[in-house]
Amino acid sequence: MSAVTEKEPVVKKANRLQVTKLNNKMVNQYWEDLFHAKEQGKLVCWTEGIQINPILQAADIAWCHGEAAAALMAARKESAVPQAHMETLGYDRELCSYARTHIGCGILNQSSTVEAQTLLDVDGRTLGSKIPPPDMIISAYPFCSTGQQWDNEVYRTYGKKVPIFNMSLSWTWGNKPSAKYMSGPEYRENVAFLKKQLQDCIRFIEGITGKPYDWDRLTEIMTYTKKAAELRLEAMQLCKARPSPASFFEWTNSIAPVNFLPGGPEIVDYFAQKKAEIEARIAQGVGSVPVEKYRLWWDGIMNWNKIGWLSDKFAGYDACMVAGRYTHMGFWQEPQVIDVRDPLDGMAQNYLTCPISISAPQVIEKIIEHCEFYEIDGLILHAARTCRAFSYPQFMIADAVGKRLGLPVAMFEGDMVDETFYKDEIVNSRVEAMLEAIDASRARMR
Amino acid sequence: MNAILERLAGVAQNPYEYVKAWKQEHGGRAVGTLPMHCPAEVIHAAGVLPVVLQELADPITSGGGAFFPFFCGYTRSLVDQATEGKLDFLDAISFTDHCVQLLSAADVMRIARPQIRIHFHQLIAALDEACSLENSVGILHSMATDLEETLGVTITEDDLRASIRLFNENRQLIRSIYDMRRSGSIRLRATQMQHIVKSSMIMDKQEHNALLRELLPQLQQAGKPPRDALPMYASGHLCHAPRPEILDLIEDCGIAIIDDDLYHGYRYVSTDVDESIGDPILGIATAYLNKNDNAPCPTRLAPHTDWNIWLRDKVTECGAKGLIVLLAKYCEPHYFHYPRIKATFESNNIPHLLIETEHEGIAMENLRTKVESFAEITKRRQ
Numbered sequence: 001m002s003a004v005t006e007k008e009p010v011v012k013k014a015n016r017l018q019v020t021k022l023n024n025k026m027v028n029q030y031w032e033d034l035f036h037a038k039e040q041g042k043l044v045c046w047t048e049g050i051q052i053n054p055i056l057q058a059a060d061i062a063w064c065h066g067e068a069a070a071a072l073m074a075a076r077k078e079s080a081v082p083q084a085h086m087e088t089l090g091y092d093r094e095l096c097s098y099a100r101t102h103i104g105c106g107i108l109n110q111s112s113t114v115e116a117q118t119l120l121d122v123d124g125r126t127l128g129s130k131i132p133p134p135d136m137i138i139s140a141y142p143f144c145s146t147g148q149q150w151d152n153e154v155y156r157t158y159g160k161k162v163p164i165f166n167m168s169l170s171w172t173w174g175n176k177p178s179a180k181y182m183s184g185p186e187y188r189e190n191v192a193f194l195k196k197q198l199q200d201c202i203r204f205i206e207g208i209t210g211k212p213y214d215w216d217r218l219t220e221i222m223t224y225t226k227k228a229a230e231l232r233l234e235a236m237q238l239c240k241a242r243p244s245p246a247s248f249f250e251w252t253n254s255i256a257p258v259n260f261l262p263g264g265p266e267i268v269d270y271f272a273q274k275k276a277e278i279e280a281r282i283a284q285g286v287g288s289v290p291v292e293k294y295r296l297w298w299d300g301i302m303n304w305n306k307i308g309w310l311s312d313k314f315a316g317y318d319a320c321m322v323a324g325r326y327t328h329m330g331f332w333q334e335p336q337v338i339d340v341r342d343p344l345d346g347m348a349q350n351y352l353t354c355p356i357s358i359s360a361p362q363v364i365e366k367i368i369e370h371c372e373f374y375e376i377d378g379l380i381l382h383a384a385r386t387c388r389a390f391s392y393p394q395f396m397i398a399d400a401v402g403k404r405l406g407l408p409v410a411m412f413e414g415d416m417v418d419e420t421f422y423k424d425e426i427v428n429s430r431v432e433a434m435l436e437a438i439d440a441s442r443a444r445m446r
Numbered sequence: 447m448n449a450i451l452e453r454l455a456g457v458a459q460n461p462y463e464y465v466k467a468w469k470q471e472h473g474g475r476a477v478g479t480l481p482m483h484c485p486a487e488v489i490h491a492a493g494v495l496p497v498v499l500q501e502l503a504d505p506i507t508s509g510g511g512a513f514f515p516f517f518c519g520y521t522r523s524l525v526d527q528a529t530e531g532k533l534d535f536l537d538a539i540s541f542t543d544h545c546v547q548l549l550s551a552a553d554v555m556r557i558a559r560p561q562i563r564i565h566f567h568q569l570i571a572a573l574d575e576a577c578s579l580e581n582s583v584g585i586l587h588s589m590a591t592d593l594e595e596t597l598g599v600t601i602t603e604d605d606l607r608a609s610i611r612l613f614n615e616n617r618q619l620i621r622s623i624y625d626m627r628r629s630g631s632i633r634l635r636a637t638q639m640q641h642i643v644k645s646s647m648i649m650d651k652q653e654h655n656a657l658l659r660e661l662l663p664q665l666q667q668a669g670k671p672p673r674d675a676l677p678m679y680a681s682g683h684l685c686h687a688p689r690p691e692i693l694d695l696i697e698d699c700g701i702a703i704i705d706d707d708l709y710h711g712y713r714y715v716s717t718d719v720d721e722s723i724g725d726p727i728l729g730i731a732t733a734y735l736n737k738n739d740n741a742p743c744p745t746r747l748a749p750h751t752d753w754n755i756w757l758r759d760k761v762t763e764c765g766a767k768g769l770i771v772l773l774a775k776y777c778e779p780h781y782f783h784y785p786r787i788k789a790t791f792e793s794n795n796i797p798h799l800l801i802e803t804e805h806e807g808i809a810m811e812n813l814r815t816k817v818e819s820f821a822e823i824t825k826r827r828q
């Protein structure tokens with residue numbers, strides 16, 4: 001087979017969607033606004049995990065989403081400095097790399113150490129130091145206790161002087177058979193508890209701003225958010241087409257509008273344009289990769305240092321990464337349950353059904369549904385070394401999908417924003433072995 | 447005295463053998479729990495034997511194909527025990543902690559071994575929030591109801607009160623051993639102390655209490671040992687016991703561990719349930735939320751508590767000359783807190799040594815050199 005070779009794997013340029021440029025523009029604008037938020041008299045909240053930004057936006061508070069900040073640093077090849085700074089302070093590199101990068105930014109933004117000075121942006125300020133320090137911290141992490149501990153570290157890094165609101169998201173384990181995906185008493189209890197905490201969180205915000213909360217504004221923001229999320233899902237589903245007009249990598253490039261960008265007409269317009277571009281590609285028979293011989297599923301969190309590079313690498317294998325757990329099972333993935341006039345229940349439901357907030361038996365069922373829908377030929381399992389929340393069920397996923405759908409898998413280690421855990425040679429050999437397995441099984445079917 | 451200590455050591459060394467024998471002898475049932483905050487009183491009140499599942503020293507075999515090697519040794523061992531069928535003697539597992547690695551392991555275990563019923567009731571990790579008490583009470587009620595349904599029993603308030611009394615007595619007995627050890631009136635090696643606590647996690651509390659009641663006067667009669675070793679405080683090692691050979695190695699280097707906040711140590715017995723609180727579930731929930739003041743836990747969120755400061759004060763109070771931090775590799779909650787502990791001990795000029803342990807074991811000769819030089823430096827600083 002063409003893709004498997006003793007030599008260096010061929011790298012082909014994936015067909016990037018034009019609309020991605022608009023995403024990048026919105027993202028840059030968001031960061032610029034955040035860097036200058038204090039000058040504009042805005043309060044700043046640091047948060048990670050679930051998308052509580054609409055709640056903050058309605059109170060006219062600026063927000064720094066920790067994972068987004070870490071991904072930004074990685075994309076600009078600047079995550080190594082805060083990470084090294086954390087290691088010097090004694091934080092082990094086995095800790096969540098998002099947390100290490102973000103807390104490192106917090107330390108950098110308070111310090112004028114030599115390390116801080118090495119992270120100079122064009123205008124002479126460190127990127128870490130440009131993120132304004134928090135006026136409040138809201139901790140709201142699904143499933144992963146590391147997320148809560150990360151917020152706790154941020155809180156302590158700022159000398160316990162910044163008010164923090166700790167939300168606790170309950171995991172629907174399924175003690176009774178009645179606990180199903182998005183239904184059953186156990187699930188409803190957990191939604192109700194989170195909804196109550198969101199209400200308490202809004203009171204916490206009111207206490208800080210000294211103003212009554214603007215519920216109408218939240219409705220308006222959630223109207224845009226819901227519409228954007230619906231368009232995104234519709235556009236994703238169009239990628240069932242052969243060849244697939246957009247890849248998982250294009251969806252990772254579109255996380256920001258449904259994760260941390262402000263809710264407004266821009267994000268709706270963005271996904272409308274993206275959908276239109278995808279429809280045009282389908283009409284013209286244009287695929288995301290020059291030749292689509294294999295359709296793959298990406299399981300695991302994204303490797304942000306490698307996103308463009310991996311996209312071309314798989315294009316070189318004539319493989320389209322059609323969909324993935326990170327993109328297709330998260331980020332307002334269930335918009336239909338959001339009642340924009342009374343949005344907290346629906347928001348809580350979305351938070352509690354993100355891909356790390358549902359237990360492995362449900363994750364497996366969902367992945368199987370997606371693999372069948374997108375007619376997937378094989379699974380790439382990216383075991384993010386420092387995101388155990390994402391990686392832990394992967395042996396079970398491999399086993400179940402292998403048994404039920406007969407799909408081969410390639411598993412390799414990497415990370416979200418710590419490059420040092422990624423080994424290219426291992427990726428090459430595992431992916432090539434998997435593609436060979438697909439070829440062998442196709443040959444048997446002939 | 448030695449006979450009792452040997453009996454406790456035997457249980458600590460072969461925990462599941464004890465449980466299997468107990469089940470046979472009593473025709474009873476056993477429910478496993480996972481560390482570190484699951485209130486076993488609730489399980490005991492259901493008329494079954496609660497057992498804190500332990501890390502086994504056995505090498506990871508089939509579990510290695512079900513769980514990644516970059517998880518803590520405890521969770522990897524748990525998964526391996528499940529895939530190897532070593533937990534099949536349990537009638538159920540019930541747990542309440544949501545460390546991401548623990549919860550991950552439990553999720554893998556239930557798929558790998560569907561015959562083991564595993565139930566989870568998430569106790570809130572944020573201890574200081576307005577909803578923390580109400581939520582804890584609610585969770586404990588649902589845990590009790592779930593146990594009733596799973597085991598086909600009824601748990602009355604009186605059952606809960608009786609269990610609380612029994613568990614409080616056990617904690618008090620162990621704490622009194624700690625008091626004597628701290629004051630220097632008795633000398634127990636760290637492994638012996640571990641055996642006492644670890645066996646309490648496994649044994650029928652009634653039996654354990656009876657043994658401790660017998661042991662206590664014997665310990666006192668044995669008299670005050672000469673205190674020639676360097677007194678030291680041991681901290682950390684969450685969820686699973688540090689290997690006895692590591693503790694022995696430390697103490698063989700002229701050190702005496704006189705106090706600790708280990709889970710297989712003081713942490714496990716730090717807090718009683720207030721029996722004067724009329725509603726026993728409310729009593730257990732209150733104890734759960736207060737426990738952090740008596741032994742700060744890095745898996746809990748309690749803004750008013752600082753483990754590093756608490757540790758500095760404890761080390762000073764007990765007269766230890768330094769701190770040995772035992773950290774299980776990949777334990778993220780501990781990794782998050784260690785830099786502050788390090789900074790606090792450095793700025794207070796109190797010697798401290800970090801020992802990172804691994805399920806597969808660590809190079810003992812290197813460790814010996816490290817501990818010896820730490821002891822030397824500490825002695826010179828005195």
Ligand code: SF4
Nearest residue numbers: 096144146147387389
């Ligand atoms: S380990 Fe993963 S899920 Fe947990 S806080 Fe880090 S990135 Fe989030």
Ligand code: SF4
Nearest residue numbers: 518545547548685777
């Ligand atoms: S607290 Fe540490 S030792 Fe316990 S399960 Fe979590 S990672 Fe493992």
